Amino acid sequence: MTELILQKNGAPQPLEPLIYDLGSPGRVGITLPAPDVPLADLPADLLRDSLDLPEVSELDVVRHFTRLSQLNHGIDIGFYPLGSCTMKYNPRLNEDMARLPGFAVAHPLQDPTTVQGALALMYQLQEWLAEISGMTGASLQPAAGAQGEFAGILMIRAYHLANGEPQRTKIIVPDSAHGTNPATTAMAGLQVVEIPSDANGDVDLDKLRAVCGDDVAGMMITVPNTLGVFEANIKEIVDIVHGCGGLVYMDGANMNAMLGIAKPGEMGFDVMHYNLHKTFSTPHGGGGPGSGPVAVNEKLLPFLPGPIVDIIEEGDDETPPLYGFVMPEQSIGRVKAFWGNFGMLVRAFSYIALHGAQGLRAVTDHAVLNANYVRVALKGVYPMPFDRICGHEFVCMGHFDEAEGIHALDISKRLMDYGIHPPTNYFPLIVPEALLIEPTETESKEACDHFISVMKKIATEAVESPELLHEAPHNAPVKRVDDVLAAKQLVLCCRVLPEGEG
Numbered sequence: 001m002t003e004l005i006l007q008k009n010g011a012p013q014p015l016e017p018l019i020y021d022l023g024s025p026g027r028v029g030i031t032l033p034a035p036d037v038p039l040a041d042l043p044a045d046l047l048r049d050s051l052d053l054p055e056v057s058e059l060d061v062v063r064h065f066t067r068l069s070q071l072n073h074g075i076d077i078g079f080y081p082l083g084s085c086t087m088k089y090n091p092r093l094n095e096d097m098a099r100l101p102g103f104a105v106a107h108p109l110q111d112p113t114t115v116q117g118a119l120a121l122m123y124q125l126q127e128w129l130a131e132i133s134g135m136t137g138a139s140l141q142p143a144a145g146a147q148g149e150f151a152g153i154l155m156i157r158a159y160h161l162a163n164g165e166p167q168r169t170k171i172i173v174p175d176s177a178h179g180t181n182p183a184t185t186a187m188a189g190l191q192v193v194e195i196p197s198d199a200n201g202d203v204d205l206d207k208l209r210a211v212c213g214d215d216v217a218g219m220m221i222t223v224p225n226t227l228g229v230f231e232a233n234i235k236e237i238v239d240i241v242h243g244c245g246g247l248v249y250m251d252g253a254n255m256n257a258m259l260g261i262a263k264p265g266e267m268g269f270d271v272m273h274y275n276l277h278k279t280f281s282t283p284h285g286g287g288g289p290g291s292g293p294v295a296v297n298e299k300l301l302p303f304l305p306g307p308i309v310d311i312i313e314e315g316d317d318e319t320p321p322l323y324g325f326v327m328p329e330q331s332i333g334r335v336k337a338f339w340g341n342f343g344m345l346v347r348a349f350s351y352i353a354l355h356g357a358q359g360l361r362a363v364t365d366h367a368v369l370n371a372n373y374v375r376v377a378l379k380g381v382y383p384m385p386f387d388r389i390c391g392h393e394f395v396c397m398g399h400f401d402e403a404e405g406i407h408a409l410d411i412s413k414r415l416m417d418y419g420i421h422p423p424t425n426y427f428p429l430i431v432p433e434a435l436l437i438e439p440t441e442t443e444s445k446e447a448c449d450h451f452i453s454v455m456k457k458i459a460t461e462a463v464e465s466p467e468l469l470h471e472a473p474h475n476a477p478v479k480r481v482d483d484v485l486a487a488k489q490l491v492l493c494c495r496v497l498p499e500g501e502g
């Protein structure tokens, strides 16, 4: 019996049946007519007996993957308030557009003159992303938010080097930041200077002033921040960092709270990334493809990662313009093979075109309304570190006096029994027992009400029958996993391999 490894208290858990256990020798997916041409031998080195692949019918395969898909929670199944990740519904229209053969089968090595439609789409998307952020230009290269951050920090570094200031090696990061911010800084070879937040969840301005100097390359800050609140002093923060010669990077993962309302460029930011898969709806999670374009102001325009799309020859009434790929003058270079994750660019284009300016503004209005509606309804039920209006998400605490032994994780696991995906747990790090809740704009009032009533019910259960929470989830195919062990001993294969293999 082969086993799918899902560690529970260190022991592998069988999750049957695996496709490797299905089928029998000689069974095939399709039956072809007898060949009417001579048989040829395949090169021997292409055939490996050791692979031990199952011999299965088409129906076996369909059932296997359908069953697997049912083990998972997805936005298409239910509420998914995973804070910071913006698990909004992805309109099916995006998928139709990304599958149009002209986009889906275009080859990255095709001559640009033969894929002018694809280039026109990329050019327009660059323009839209620049406009939405109040920036001057954008590059679609980065393959994720984290890679956008990396490109942004390399641009900031390149800018200082070009200005003859190699001593600027420090990046200021608030303690509420997403882990990718300090990781990016370290990967770019710069030093992280962490500064604390004050009691309201804002950056502590005095602490910020104290670390600013001529060794500062810049600051990375998320707006609204990861505590779900809009930095009350954002203009001052930007001015302080600019005042000491640094540049300011905005982590744009939370743009869902600002579309059509506020522009980072107008707040003074020099560079930011978008998470197209969050704000502009592409299915994500489970490590699937991402897209993290960067947008910049005049200062950083020459340093953008490339190639970017530009107009090579202006068009007129009769002829459309000719688009081509160009490398910005002082570009930090490529950060991704070919032209970015193109399918996601099509989805984002489709989403923005579908909504238009008014629609994008409405997205944010409803995202912020939903978050505040849920927040106010849960006030007094779960402790909240800040009593102020939030952006598109808010933090509460999964631990309260009346239920001593209950922690955020227990509440999250119990939510699964009710068919709801847990919120983000234990992030942001500076709030103990944090539950970061983001309903998103695509949920109805009824869906939010249902979530609120389940959260209230769980709060009561926590006091009256805590074992229900401790033992949750009750119906999931996998119960509690040992997160620490799973992270430390990553098992990337779904089969137990014989010793020494894999």
Ligand SMILES: *Cc1c(COP(=O)(O)O)cnc(C)c1O
Pocket: 084, 085, 144, 145, 146, 147, 178, 180, 222, 226, 251, 253, 254, 275, 290, 291, 292
């Ligand atoms: C998601 C997220 C990131 C990282 O984005 P990826 O696309 O997952 O690489 C960075 N910062 C914040 C605040 C985020 O929520």
